[in-house]
Amino acid sequence: MRYLTAGESHGPQLTTIIEGVPAGMPLVAEDINVELQRRQKGHGRGRRMQIEKDTVEIMSGVRHGATLGSPIALVVENNDWKHWTKIMGQAPLEPEDEQEVKRQISRPRPGHADLNGALKYGHRDMRNVLERSSARETTVRVAAGAVAKKLLALLGIEIASHVIEIGGVKATNINYQSIAELQEKTELSPVRCVDPVAEKEMMQAIDDAKQNGDSIGGIVEVVVEGMPSGVGSYVHYDRKLDAKVASAIVSINAFKGVEFGIGFEAARKPGSEVHDEIIWNQEEGYSRRTNRLGGFEGGMTTGQPIVVRGVMKPIPTLYKPLQSVDIETKEPFSASIERSDSCAVPAAAVVAESAVAWELASAIIEQFYADRFDKLAEQVREYREYAREF
Known part of the structure; x- marks a missing residue:
């Protein structure tokens, strides 16, 4: 499977075209809208989430509630576009409109793509960069x-x-017995945290940052259960599934690090406290006594839960902006200010889910027959039985 996205933050719409989804898979708009709504929640979100009520239109690739096997086109309209038609319009400007949109963004924000993107593509107006290098793009991701x-x-x-962490506040009482319970608890939390004490402290940290004109980041964890063992490959670097998942996490706006299982803690432990002992029983087949490696060995799934964490830096748009340099005058100035969140970590957790889900689904599509969904499901069932009896 593969997909492309298109659209600017204040353009008319965001679009993604998906290729490779098997034919005959049930799919309706509500399957997507529920995820879009989850992305818009979270303590610390800015005014943009009050403007946009994201819903998807399925434009192709689905008929009567099932996929066709042909490319799927999804569109999410930007409600705020009506206020940006001249600033972000596609047609050449009329003379009477030039004054209205004359002001260019020439003061890059530290930590953002503004300056590097302007250098790469030769844009004197850095709105051409920031409109695409925006977390708004994660809507269609x-x-x-x-x-x-x-x-x-x-x-x-x-x-x-x-x-599991926001602004230095760490969740310590992380208790859940199933994915369903984790989903239920996080949907009820304004910061998607299952620790009720840490939840309140995280919310206070976000409020303090907002009051100070600042922003804070954090750490999110994605957990996956039910992946068959042996998905991915050890034979080449670019076929290792954990490497693809790591790349997907770091590709999310503002994410700067990733780890699996105990992650960097493995550097401080002996091998006997890092690797997962292999066990077997008649009902389940092979499994691991622990899951310190987060569901991966040798670039392949082990059948244990996949546990991956991503580190999100604070959003670079600050209401007390850092010093920058105007690219036109070369004079020092405070960086430009765009409407922004003080903390988007809870929303980023939903984006991370999607990024991980895409890589896992793609790996399954690559490994099994996938033109028809019924045949794919049959093959996966057979493979699970084979692995259990191996």
Whole structure:
């Protein structure tokens, strides 16, 4: 499977075209809309989430509630576009409109793509950069991920996420017995945290940052249960599934690090406290006594829960902006200010779910016959039975 996205933050719409989804898979708009709505929640979101009520239109690739095997086109309209038609319009400007949109953004924000993108593409007006290098693009990444999550769910693979740290406040009382329980608890939390004490402290940290004109980041964790063992490959670097998942996490706006299982803690432990002992029983076949490696060995799934964490830096748009340099005058100035969140970590957890789901679904599509969904489901069932009896 593959997908492309298109659209600017204040353009008319965001679009994704998805290729490779098997024919005959049940899919309706609500499967996607529920994920889009989850992305818009979270304590610390800015005014943009009050303007946009994201819903998807399925423009192709689905008929009567089932996929056709042809490309799927999904569109999410930007409600705010009506206020930006001249600033972000596609047609050349009329003389009477030039003054209205004359002001260019020439003061890049530290930590954003503004300056590097302007250098790369030769844009003197850095709005041409920031409109695309915006977290708004993750709207249709979540839409694509929702399609992947639907495929996984129909194959018995469940995925959830939660926030384990915001602004230095760490969740310590993380208790859940199933993916369903984790999903239920996080949906009830304004910061997607299952620790009720840490939840309140995280919300206070977000409020303090907002009051100070600042922003804070955090760490999210994605958990997946039900993946068959042996998905991915050890034979080449670019076929290792954990490497693809890591790349997907770091590709999310503002994410700067990733780890699996105990992650960097493995550097401080002996091998006997890192690797997962292999066990076997008649009912389940092979499994692991622990899951310190987060569901991956040798670039392949082990059948244990996949546990992956991503580190999100604070959003670079600050209401007390850092110093920058005007690219026109070369004089020092405070960086430009765009409407922004003080903390988007809870929403980023949903984006991370989608990113991980896409890579796992893609790996399954690559490994098994996938033109027809019924045949794919049959093959996955047979493979699970084979692995259990191996």
